[in-house]
Amino acid sequence: MNSLENLPLYLRAKDVMEILPLKKSKIYELMNDPRAGCIQVTPKIKLWPKERFIAYLDLLDNQSA
Incomplete structure (x- = not known):
């Protein structure tokens, strides 16, 4: 995927x-962060709305700056 808009x-x-160049376990850790805004669909399935994902990346970027 080339652009966040194409997600x-x-x-x-x-x-x-x-x-993101991360292991699956780290991705699940990020998705479980309450600030991430993921949606629990079933006990085993979470989805990350695109807009919340982009906002979360911005949040992490601002914290590291």
């Missing part, structure tokens, strides 16, 4: 792994 409306962990 699906809801991202799965697999989608996030294609964007």
Whole structure:
């Protein structure tokens, strides 16, 4: 994926792994962060709305700056 605008409306962990060079366990850790804004669909499935994902990346970027 070349651009954040081309992302699906809801991202799965697999989608996030294609964007961020992180292990699956770290992606799940990020998705479990309350600030991330993920949606619990079933006990085992979480989805990350695209807009919340982008906002979360901005939040993390601002914290590291």
